[in-house]
């Protein structure tokens with residue numbers, strides 16, 4: 719009896735698969751060694767995963783894995799400590815800046831950063847954040863602003879846009895009743911302890927590159943002990959915004975940036991940057 723192989727046309731059997739040599743390929747992507755090699759729990763297209771990677775790329779590029787301590791928040795990114803392969807400490811909701819203050823004061827040679835959402839930082843944690851920056855704590859605050867409480871199913875946050883529908887503002891945020899969205903970066907930049915404040919996004923390739931640059935600068939500035947760095951990042955929440963990731967990216971360009979314009983808000987003075995050293 720004939721096998722299926724015998725029934726195949728001979729030409730199909732003669733086609734040789736190309737032999738690929740690894741060195742012929744250009745490496746265009748690698749997962750930083752500073753990340754744990756596990757799947758993340760985030761929804762598809764969520765900005766949290768991308769920003770985790772950017773932070774960990776900077777830590778890898780600067781070769782400071784052993785010297786970096788991150789503070790994880792409460793919110794969708796509560797498990798950041800499972801993904802970032804560095805020393806991490808979980809903080810209660812809103813308390814990351816207070817925890818970071820203690821760690822940095824005890825170990826001033828470490829690079830210390832908090833990673834916080836807008837519910838965490840701008841609602842329950844706004845007092846801790848403001849006081850830490852006012853004191854000029856030498857920490858980096860990475861502030862993920864996605865305009866909702868993502869983890870708890872999309873309630874209105876202090877940063878929810880005027881008119882934006884959320885589960886607790888089903889007719890759209892009425893600013894005469896709830897107040898206007900808080901512009902955290904502009905507010906905090908007023909404080910004397912703020913050294914570097916910028917607002918970036920990650921909804922396009924260029925925006926991702928700029929965000930990585932901002933994070934790089936903020937980590938380097940920590941060597942100077944001259945105050946707090948705040949990198950606000952306009953994130954997204956496709957699930958609670960009820961959009962596809964592509965629609966969410968468009969929404970950022972068309973709506974979010976009207977309230978939260980991107981760019982540097984407070985830059986260090988040139989004379990303050992003289993003593994930055996290359997870590998690697």
Ligand SMILES: Cc1ncc(C[n+]2csc(CCOP(=O)(O)OP(=O)(O)O)c2C)c(N)n1
Nearest residue numbers: 792793794811835836837838866867868869
């Ligand atoms: C003291 C306290 N209050 C409230 C909660 C409930 N809670 C958990 S996550 C969250 C909001 C998180 O939103 P955000 O910080 O914006 O993070 P996202 O999930 O959007 O990334 C709240 C209110 C809690 N865990 N602890």
Ligand code: SF4
Nearest residue numbers: 761764794868955956
């Ligand atoms: S609920 Fe929103 S913020 Fe949370 S993981 Fe999903 S998309 Fe990201």
Ligand SMILES: [Mg+2]
Nearest residue numbers: 835836866868
């Ligand atoms: Mg949020």
